[in-house]
Amino acid sequence: xxxxxxxxxxxxxxxxxxxxxxxxxxxxxxxxxxxxxxxxxxxxxxxxxxxxxxxxxxxxxxxxxxxxxxxxxxxxxxxxxxxxxxxxxxxxxxxxxxxxxxxxxxxxxxxxxxxxxxxxxxxxxxxxxxxxxxxxxxxxxxxxxxxxxxxxxxxxxxxxxxxxxxxxxxxxxxxxxxxxxxxxxxxxxxxxxxxxxxxxxxxxxxxxxxxxxxxxxxxxx
Numbered sequence: 001x002x003x004x005x006x007x008x009x010x011x012x013x014x015x016x017x018x019x020x021x022x023x024x025x026x027x028x029x030x031x032x033x034x035x036x037x038x039x040x041x042x043x044x045x046x047x048x049x050x051x052x053x054x055x056x057x058x059x060x061x062x063x064x065x066x067x068x069x070x071x072x073x074x075x076x077x078x079x080x081x082x083x084x085x086x087x088x089x090x091x092x093x094x095x096x097x098x099x100x101x102x103x104x105x106x107x108x109x110x111x112x113x114x115x116x117x118x119x120x121x122x123x124x125x126x127x128x129x130x131x132x133x134x135x136x137x138x139x140x141x142x143x144x145x146x147x148x149x150x151x152x153x154x155x156x157x158x159x160x161x162x163x164x165x166x167x168x169x170x171x172x173x174x175x176x177x178x179x180x181x182x183x184x185x186x187x188x189x190x191x192x193x194x195x196x197x198x199x200x201x202x203x204x205x206x207x208x209x210x211x212x213x214x215x216x217x218x219x220x221x
Contacts, residue, residue, distance in 0.1 A: 091157040092203070093133035095213045096179060098163060099123045099186060099197050107209040117207035118162065118200030123186035125167055125195040131177045132161050132201070132214070140169050147198065148189025153177065157203075164198035165190045 098121075105120035123129075135155035142149050147164035151171060154160050167187025177183060188195045201210045 089213055092159060092213060093135075093155045093157060094179065094215055095132040095161070095201065095210070096130065097121075097214055098130050098132050098161075098199055099127055101127075101197075104194070104196055107207075107211065117202075118198055119210050120192075121197045121199060123195055123197050125185075125187050127186040127195075128182045129163055129166060129184045129186055129197060131179055131181045131183050132199070133159070134179045135161070135177065137171050137173050137175045137177060137183070140172050140175075142189065144190075146191045148192075149184065149187070151183050153183075160200075160202045162198070162200040162202070165192050165196055167195075 101121040101123045103119050104122050105116050107116055107119050109115050129151075131153055133153075133155045135153040137151060138154045138160070139150065139152040144150060149164070149166035149169050151163045151166070151169060152160060153163075163183065165187060166184040166189065169184040171177060171183045186195055186197050190198075192198075199210055201208050201213050
């Protein structure tokens with residue numbers, strides 16, 4: 001009798017586990033292949049649909065004023081003076097520099113064979129990070145340890161920007177942010193050895209050179 005009860009208990013537990021696993025989502029992936037879940041939940045979808053991607057109708061998500069000490073940022077200085085190849089930016093939002101600073105790692109292939117899908121900008125810890133263009137935050141977290149604290153923002157025209165290695169973030173997934181709005185503060189999280197911001201612009205799923213799309217030599221001050 002006791003053996004039958006034990007067997008029945010095991011079957012019940014296994015059945016519950018199977019039901020639970022069936023309800024669990026697969027390992028989250030995105031079209032950007034960041035390996036993080038940028039898909040909003042059902043209650044977030046309804047909220048996101050209320051936003052309109054128009055610069056003339058910017059409605060940023062209200063955030064409390066952060067308490068931080070403003071630090072002087074180094075002037076922008078590109079790694080190379082080689083002119084950038086012309087690109088078509090038709091339909092792209094107006095992007096501004098997220099921080100001011102020296103580029104410590106440029107876009108593209110490096111002599112070591114590594115490839116950078118964006119640019120890395122030196123920035124003092126605590127330097128405000130600004131949204132390069134208006135859009136909706138699709139991810140804000142630290143699931144990807146190499147990138148530390150990471151923010152992804154979706155913009156009009158199918159563009160997405162990424163901001164990694166932040167010391168801390170002040171936005172959440174689903175927030176609508178205006179161009180120039182502070183989304184976090186620079187730091188040294190992830191796999192970097194000095195404080196900096198890893199910044200990417202992607203058109204669809206394709207990384208593009210941010211320096212071809214940024215409209216000014218420095219960020220917001």
